[in-house]
Every structure is written in C-alpha cells, then in structure tokens.
Amino acid sequence: MKSGAxxxxxxxxxxxxFPRDEAVYVGTIRSPVxxxxxxxxxxxxxxxxxxxxxxxxxxxxxxxxAQGARVPxxxxxxxxxxxxxxxxxxGPDKRKVAxxxxxxxxxxxxxxxxYSFESCDSSRVVASDSLESGQVEAALKSAxxxxxxxxxxxxxxxxxxxxxxxxxxxDYDKLxxxxxxxxxxxxxxxxxxxxxxxxxxVIVRPTILGAHLDGKLWYPSLLACHAALASMLCGRPALxxxxxxxxxxxxxxxxPILASYRxxxxxxxxxxxxxxxxxxxxxxYAPFAQELASRSVRSATGGYACPNVxxxxxxxxxxxxxxxxxxxxxxxxxxxxxxxxxxxxxxxxELDPSEWRSANAxxxxxxxxxxxxxxxxPYDALATRLLAISDYPRxxxxxxxxxxxxxxxxxxxGYGIGLAxxxxxAASTFGRDGxxxxxxxxxxxxxxTLTIRTxxxxxxxxxxxxxxxxAAASLGLQPSSVLIQEPSTDAVPDSxxxxxxxxxxxxxxxxxxxxxxxxxxRFREALPITVKKALRxxxxxAAPESPLEDASWGSAVVELExxxxxxxxxxxxxxxxxxxxxxxxxxxxxxxxxHDAAAAxxxxxxxxxxxxxxxxxLDALRRYHLPRIKDAPKIVVDFLDDDTDPRGIGELxxxxxxxxxxxxxxxxxxxxxxxxxxxxxDHPFGDR
Amino acid sequence: MTIDxxxxxxxxxxxxxxxxxxxxxxxxxxxxxxxxxxxxxGICGKCILLLDGRxxxxxxxxxxxxxxSEVISYEGFRSxxxxxxxxxxxxxxxxxLCGFCDAAVFMAAGSLLESAERPTDTDINETxxxxxxxxxxxxxxxxxxxxxxxxxxGGKYNRAR
Numbered sequence: 147m148k149s150g151a152x153x154x155x156x157x158x159x160x161x162x163x164f165p166r167d168e169a170v171y172v173g174t175i176r177s178p179v180x181x182x183x184x185x186x187x188x189x190x191x192x193x194x195x196x197x198x199x200x201x202x203x204x205x206x207x208x209x210x211x212a213q214g215a216r217v218p219x220x221x222x223x224x225x226x227x228x229x230x231x232x233x234x235x236x237g238p239d240k241r242k243v244a245x246x247x248x249x250x251x252x253x254x255x256x257x258x259x260x261y262s263f264e265s266c267d268s269s270r271v272v273a274s275d276s277l278e279s280g281q282v283e284a285a286l287k288s289a290x291x292x293x294x295x296x297x298x299x300x301x302x303x304x305x306x307x308x309x310x311x312x313x314x315x316x317d318y319d320k321l322x323x324x325x326x327x328x329x330x331x332x333x334x335x336x337x338x339x340x341x342x343x344x345x346x347x348v349i350v351r352p353t354i355l356g357a358h359l360d361g362k363l364w365y366p367s368l369l370a371c372h373a374a375l376a377s378m379l380c381g382r383p384a385l386x387x388x389x390x391x392x393x394x395x396x397x398x399x400x401x402p403i404l405a406s407y408r409x410x411x412x413x414x415x416x417x418x419x420x421x422x423x424x425x426x427x428x429x430x431y432a433p434f435a436q437e438l439a440s441r442s443v444r445s446a447t448g449g450y451a452c453p454n455v456x457x458x459x460x461x462x463x464x465x466x467x468x469x470x471x472x473x474x475x476x477x478x479x480x481x482x483x484x485x486x487x488x489x490x491x492x493x494x495x496e497l498d499p500s501e502w503r504s505a506n507a508x509x510x511x512x513x514x515x516x517x518x519x520x521x522x523x524p525y526d527a528l529a530t531r532l533l534a535i536s537d538y539p540r541x542x543x544x545x546x547x548x549x550x551x552x553x554x555x556x557x558x559x560g561y562g563i564g565l566a567x568x569x570x571x572a573a574s575t576f577g578r579d580g581x582x583x584x585x586x587x588x589x590x591x592x593x594x595t596l597t598i599r600t601x602x603x604x605x606x607x608x609x610x611x612x613x614x615x616x617a618a619a620s621l622g623l624q625p626s627s628v629l630i631q632e633p634s635t636d637a638v639p640d641s642x643x644x645x646x647x648x649x650x651x652x653x654x655x656x657x658x659x660x661x662x663x664x665x666x667x668r669f670r671e672a673l674p675i676t677v678k679k680a681l682r683x684x685x686x687x688a689a690p691e692s693p694l695e696d697a698s699w700g701s702a703v704v705e706l707e708x709x710x711x712x713x714x715x716x717x718x719x720x721x722x723x724x725x726x727x728x729x730x731x732x733x734x735x736x737x738x739x740x741h742d743a744a745a746a747x748x749x750x751x752x753x754x755x756x757x758x759x760x761x762x763x764l765d766a767l768r769r770y771h772l773p774r775i776k777d778a779p780k781i782v783v784d785f786l787d788d789d790t791d792p793r794g795i796g797e798l799x800x801x802x803x804x805x806x807x808x809x810x811x812x813x814x815x816x817x818x819x820x821x822x823x824x825x826x827x828d829h830p831f832g833d834r
Numbered sequence: 835m836t837i838d839x840x841x842x843x844x845x846x847x848x849x850x851x852x853x854x855x856x857x858x859x860x861x862x863x864x865x866x867x868x869x870x871x872x873x874x875x876g877i878c879g880k881c882i883l884l885l886d887g888r889x890x891x892x893x894x895x896x897x898x899x900x901x902x903s904e905v906i907s908y909e910g911f912r913s914x915x916x917x918x919x920x921x922x923x924x925x926x927x928x929x930x931l932c933g934f935c936d937a938a939v940f941m942a943a944g945s946l947l948e949s950a951e952r953p954t955d956t957d958i959n960e961t962x963x964x965x966x967x968x969x970x971x972x973x974x975x976x977x978x979x980x981x982x983x984x985x986x987x988g989g990k991y992n993r994a995r
Contacts, residue, residue, distance in 0.1 A: 159933065160933060160934065162867070162870060162871075163867050166862070305968060306968075307932040307933070307934040307935065307967055307968060307969055308870070308872075308934050309872065354932070354933045354934075355932075356932035356933060356934045356967075356968075356969060357932055357967065357968030357969045359968070389871075389872075389874060390872050390873040390874065390875075390877075390878070391873075391874070391875075606930060607930050608930055733928055734928070734930075737928055737930065737971050737974055738971075740971050740972075740973055740974070741969075741970070741971035741974075744970075744971065744972050745968060767875075768875070768877075772877075772966050772968075774963035774966060775959055775962045775963045775970060775972040775975055775976070776959035776960060776962075776963040777963075778972030778973070781973065
C-alpha cells in the first residue's frame with residue numbers, strides 16, 4: 147500500500163497516549179436528525195493542512211459488515227439515526243477541527259422517525275426466532291391459574307473506562323491501526339475492505355480495553371475505518387478519540403427489551419405452560435439482532451421445566467443509535483423477566499419463592515428447550531448454601547409480617563428481600579458467516595518458555611493469570627515462564643472476539659487442550675513445538691443440546707430498605723452463590739464477582755436512559771447516575787465445589803442481581819415492580 | 835494570557851486562553867498523560883490533581899485559576915512516599931485497576947494519607963467516590979485504603995459500623 151509517509155511507529159497501551167506531535171485529529175460531522183435524506187453539506191473554509199472526508203473519498207467498500215448488519219462507513223444519501231457519521235474533518239489542531247465541525251451545516255430532508263419497538267409492523271422486524279413445544283393454548287385453557295406480566299429492561303450505556311476511538315499510522319507499507327477492541331480481526335478486515343487493500347496490508351494493535359461490558363465488539367471497527375481513511379488520505383498519523391458526551395450520545399447501547407409472559411400453573415403451582423413474546427429494540431442497522439433474538443428465546447424459561455412452551459422474539463429496527471451487546475446478548479434481561487414471573491407465580495399460590503423454584507427447577511431429562519438435559523439444574527444445592535448465608539427465610543418471614551400487619555396499607559412496608567436464580571450460557575460462536583472460531587496457539591521454546599497466542603484479548607490481569615497458571619500446571623512450568631503474546635493481528639491467529647463469556651470458559655479449556663497436545667510431543671520432537679487448538683463446531687448431525695448444558699449457575703439474594711424520607715431503596719446486602727466448574731483462582735474470582743455485583747446495581751438504580759421519545763441528550767448524560775464506591779452494600783460471594791471444567795462467570799451477577807433487587811423492591815413496596823432501571827423514583831405509589 | 839504556577843515542584847510559565855481547561859492544558863501542552871480528558875464535566879474524576887493541596891477535578895478548573903498556585907499531578911505524586919504506600923496497599927489487596935483510572939485512584943487515596951485527622955470509612959468512601967470507573971471493586975478499594983492508612987498512621991484501623 148502506498149502511504150506517502152513513513153513514520154516511526156508509536157508503542158502505546160492506551161489510545162489517549164497516542165503521540166500528538168505529527169498526528170492529525172479526526173472529528174466527526176454527524177447527522178442532525180434521526181431519519182431522512184441528505185440534501186447538502188456546507189463546510190466552512192478549511193485552512194491549509196485541513197481537509198474533509200466524505201463517502202466519495204472512500205477507495206474501497208462504503209459499507210461495513212457488522213454481525214448481520216451493513217453499516218455505512220460514512221452516510222451518504224440517507225441517515226438512519228441522529229449523530230450518524232456523515233463526514234470527517236481532519237487537521238493538526240483539534241480545536242480548529244472542532245470549530246470547523248461546529249460551522250458545518252448538514253441539510254437533511256427530515257422524515258418522521260420511529261423510536262417505538264414494543265409494537266410495530268413487520269417491515270421493521272429485522273430478526274426473529276421462536277421455539278414451540280407441546281400444546282400451549284390447551285395447557286393454558288386447562289391451567290388452574292394464569293399469571294401474566296410485562297417485564298421491561300431499558301437501554302444502558304457501557305460507560306467504558308476509555309471512550310471509544312482509534313488511531314492509525316503507516317509503518318512503511320503497512321497501515322497500523324490502534325484500537326481498543328474486543329475483536330482485532332474484525333477491525334483489520336473492516337479497515338482493509340474500506341481502504342480497498344489486502345488484509346495483510348493492515349495490522350491491528352489492540353490497546354487496553356478497561357471495563358467494556360461487551361460494548362467494544364464491532365463499533366471500534368467503524369472508528370478504525372475513519373482513522374485509517376484519515377491517515378491514508380493525509381499521509382500522517384491520525385487520532386480519533388470520542389469525548390464522553392459523543393460516546394454516550396452516539397455509540398451502541400444495550401438493547402431495550404419488553405418480555406410479555408402468560409404462564410399457566412396447575413393446582414400445586416407447577417408450571418404447565420409458558421407463552422412469551424419478546425420485543426427487542428435493535429436500533430439503526432441492528433447489528434447482533436439475530437443473536438439477540440436467538441439468545442433471548444433460549445433464555446426465556448430460565449432454569450425451569452415446563453411441558454408446553456411457545457416463545458417468540460422479534461428484533462425491531464428503530465431510528466436510534468445501533469443497540470447491541472451488553473454483558474452478553476439478551477440473557478440478562480430475560481433472566482430478569484422470568485425471575486420476576488416466577489416470583490409472581492409463587493405469590494399467587496402463597497408458596498415460599500425458594501420452594502416454588504425448587505419444585506419447578508429443570509430435572510435431568512427435561513426437554514423444555516427442545517433437547518434433553520443431561521444434568522439437573524443445581525437449584526437445590528445453590529439454595530441450601532445461599533439461604534443459610536443470607537438468612538433469607540427468617541428475614542423474608544419478618545418482612546412479610548411487616549407487610550401484612552402494617553397499620554396503613556397505603557404506605558409501603560419499607561423492607562424487602564428478593565431471591566433470584568439464573569445461569570450464564572456456555573459460550574458459543576457468533577462469527578462472520580460462521581467463520582469465527584475461537585482458537586489458541588501455544589509454542590514451547592528451547593528455553594522452556596511457553597508462549598500463548600490468541601486474539602481473544604483477556605481484558606484483565608486476573609484472566610491472564612488464570613491462563614498462565616493453567617498452562618504452567620499442564621506442562622509443569624512456573625507461571626513466570628508463560629508469556630501471553632500481545633494480540634496484534636500479525637502475531638496471533640484469527641481467533642474471534644474476546645467476550646466476558648468466552649475468556650475463561652473457552653480460552654482456558656483451549657489452552658489446557660493445546661498444552662496437553664504439546665506435552666505429548668514434548669519429548670519426541672525437537673523444540674520449538676507449536677500446537678494450535680480451535681473450538682470444534684458442533685456437527686449438524688450431532689444430537690441437539692440444551693442451551694442449559696454446560697452453563698454456569700448462580701443464585702442471589704438482595705436485601706433492601708426504603709428510605710423513610712425520600713422513599714428510595716437502599717440496598718443493605720447482596721449474597722451470591724455460584725457453581726461454575728473448577729475455580730482456578732479463588733481470590734480473583736471472588737473479587738470479580740463482588741465487582742460485578744456492585745456494578746450490576748447500576749442496572750437496577752440510576753443508570754436510567756429513556757429513549758422512547760428519541761435519542762439521548764446531554765441532560766440524560768448528567769442525570770445518568772453511576773454507582774460509586776460509597777453506594778456499594780455488603781457483598782458476600784460463595785462457590786459450590788465443582789470438579790468440572792471451568793466455566794464463565796462474567797455475566798452471572800448481571801443476570802442475577804437485577805431480578806433479586808426487583809423481587810426485594812416488590813416486597814418492600816407491596817406491589818410488583820417489573821421495570822428496570824428504576825430511574826426517577828419520586829413517587830413509589832405513583833405512575834411508573 | 836501568561837500563566838505562572840508551580841507544577842510538580844517546578845516553576846512554569848505558559849501562554850494559554852484564560853478559560854482553557856486545566857486538564858487539557860496540562861495534558862496537551864505539558865504532556866502529562868496521567869490526566870484523562872474524559873467526561874469534561876467533573877463526573878468521572880479521572881483528571882483529579884492537587885491544587886494548593888486540595889483534590890480538584892482539573893477539567894472544571896479554568897487555566898487562569900492556577901496563577902501563582904501549586905499544582906501536583908500524578909506525575910509529581912508518583913515520586914512521593916505516599917504513592918509507594920498506596921500502590922503497595924492496592925497490590926497487596928489484589929486490586930485490579932483498568933489502566934485508565936489508576937492515577938486518579940492512587941491520588942485520591944494518597945490525599946487521605948495527608949489528612950490531619952485519621953480518616954474514617956465514611957471519609958474513605960466519600961473521597962474514593964470522587965473517581966468513577968467501572969473497574970473498581972468497592973470492598974477491595976476500601977480495604978486497600980484502610981491498609982495504607984494503617985501503615986502510615988499506625989495502630990489498628992478503626993472500622994466503622
């Protein structure tokens with residue numbers, strides 16, 4: 147590739163440290179409206195060394211592939227959400243770039259925008275999935291009791307440690323892209339396609355991710371395309387770093403979900419039918435929509451057995467910024483829905499919520515989700531430990547007495563304790579046309595150093611420690627002899643994205659398998675020896691497997707109290723018990739779970755964003771209340787002994803805490819609370 | 835305008851717009867990479883520094899405000915004994931920071947070691963809450979700062995109930 151410039155390649159760990167000396171800054175001109183056709187764009191006079199970039203300047207593909215979606219690199223013709231990138235302004239002084247952007251006018255023939263997703267015509271449904279077994283209508287007709295509910299989980303911002311961005315610079319004939327990404331090879335392929343060059347002419351050097359909550363899967367690729375275009379067209383290093391407001395307003399959010407359930411129960415309170423309709427707001431272009439719909443369906447019955455099931459999920463395109471993954475894809479919100487539903491089921495039969503769960507937990511051989519379960523879900527084992535450490539039965543009885551005996555039924559009882567049970571699915575692939583296969587390569591050198599190569603960035607030091615310990619134990623090495631190769635695309639195999647669900651469960655197992663393969667060759671072949679292992683895709687001829695198979699399981703209790711003055715819930719304590727296979731580093735896992743549990747409270751309380759009437763504004767950012775250290779309650783984490791392979795826990799707390807919180811709040815308010823995050827909570831007995 | 839102030843123990847002078855954010859001035863013109871220009875609204879605390887001994891969000895401080903003042907950023911704090919105490923305590927507690935908030939977290943913790951009175955848990959929680967980052971594990975942070983205070987001020991830490 148001809149660059150017109152040769153640069154000394156910077157070595158950086160954070161995008162914000164990219165050297166500014168010779169770099170140009172990249173600013174984004176955005177659509178001022180949510181939907182319409184671009185009529186014209188008027189730019190101010192740009193000084194020398196400054197230039198604009200539009201779709202017409204793109205030498206390669208103008209559209210980027212993003213998990214089933216086709217996202218314009220720069221919009222031309224039409225715009226599909228407010229803030230969509232329309233053009234770039236590039237220059238050496240970031241203030242002048244910002245001034246030029248402020249003076250640019252994009253005229254758009256505006257069309258009525260549609261932000262709704264809870265009901266819509268089929269033209270906006272971009273993905274769907276369904277599951278049906280048994281005779282749902284007949285079972286509902288003959289059920290002793292029907293429980294219904296609408297459960298809503300709102301959008302949420304990832305609020306990354308570092309806002310999204312990218313930098314690009316030429317190293318002789320290669321373009322090196324720096325990107326804080328979970329998926330370096332998606333960045334590489336997207337940039338190469340946009341520039342119209344071969345994949346090998348682009349090298350992606352991932353910078354550290356920080357806390358990302360699975361929000362850096364595909365969007366970094368779009369920004370990388372912008373930075374790469376700027377660098378190539380200007381012949382200089384280019385830096386694009388969004389400010390926090392830009393990141394908050396225009397990048398991906400968690401997909402809001404509405405789950406409407408009808409559950410049929412027999413005389414004893416046992417589930418006989420579930421009829422669920424799931425609507426998903428996928429935003430503009432709808433990346434990951436199919437994955438969201440499919441995972442939502444597969445999570446809709448939680449860990450419970452039900453002989454008659456009908457579940458449908460539809461992902462709906464709206465004129466909002468693209469939505470997508472947030473600590474998994476759809477499973478957390480669905481666990482909120484099913485765990486609120488089962489609480490209502492238990493209440494309707496005046497059963498203890500834990501006893502109801504125990505009676506309805508899926509047993510070995512259960513086929514609620516199509517395939518027969520090989521092992522029973524471990525509710526009873528988890529509950530035995532959890533109820534003991536949280537004192538749930540006694541506290542719940544006490545709070546029930548307060549609720550029933552309060553003198554004034556128009557006031558809230560004020561105390562609540564809630565239980566939730568749930569799982570994190572075993573990680574699966576969600577690749578580019580099925581080509582994404584998690585893989586790991588290990589090399590044992592002559593000096594007995596083991597190098598692990600994978601592009602699935604571990605994201606945290608403790609995960610890296612787990613990988614090192616695991617590899618060292620397999621080969622009888624010291625962990626200090628194990629190196630993890632920086633996941634630059636020219637140094638590691640294409641191994642798909644790193645996600646919170648994959649990093650421990652998939653990669654650790656692959657490392658162990660690769661090391662076992664290496665051990666068998668170690669004394670028979672000359673060093674260095676390299677072994678590569680990839681996750682084997684399930685054969686289409688293989689017997690179907692339940693989505694609950696090989697899942698991590700957990701149960702949580704949240705205790706809260708309403709403030710007598712402002713009525714706001716204050717969480718007093720969180721207890722979590724987890725069964726997730728062999729624990730490779732006890733302290734690290736407990737710290738991680740405590741971190742996740744505290745962070746998950748944000749999903750319950752102040753991380754509220756209302757996009758039902760349009761995209762977020764700066765006031766929404768100011769009102770967006772993130773949990774602080776002082777907000778954290780006491781958190782107790784325990785694990786059940788389990789000798790099976792290690793499984794992921796990165797999503798568990800986010801699936802368990804919100805429903806446990808809502809169940810506690812429902813008791814404290816004496817009314818069912820079916821929407822999270824709470825957001826404005828001025829009048830507990832007013833309109834929600 | 836020309837602004838004279840003391841930065842990390844050295845007299846400095848620079849021409850700047852009076853209302854330029856101190857965080858951007860220090861990062862862009864003095865190359866202090868510890869200061870993250872993140873929220874620009876005093877929310878995240880990733881740009882905190884000591885201005886005349888007080889912990890401030892430098893994104894909310896206009897440049898003219900620092901005339902004649904003493905500014906200590908993480909780059910200056912890094913060479914102090916308090917820094918060593920704090921980083922050791924965080925390491926021993928197993929705290930895993932993300933690489934973006936470390937400087938601000940350590941400075942906030944270090945400011946507690948300079949308190950005239952022994953900080954309580956409430957003081958620790960309030961001060962450490964001035965830095966927001968999704969990577970923090972609250973109980974680990976609290977434990978680390980308690981240990982840092984214990985090792986600096988001696989005696990058993992009086993845990994609040």
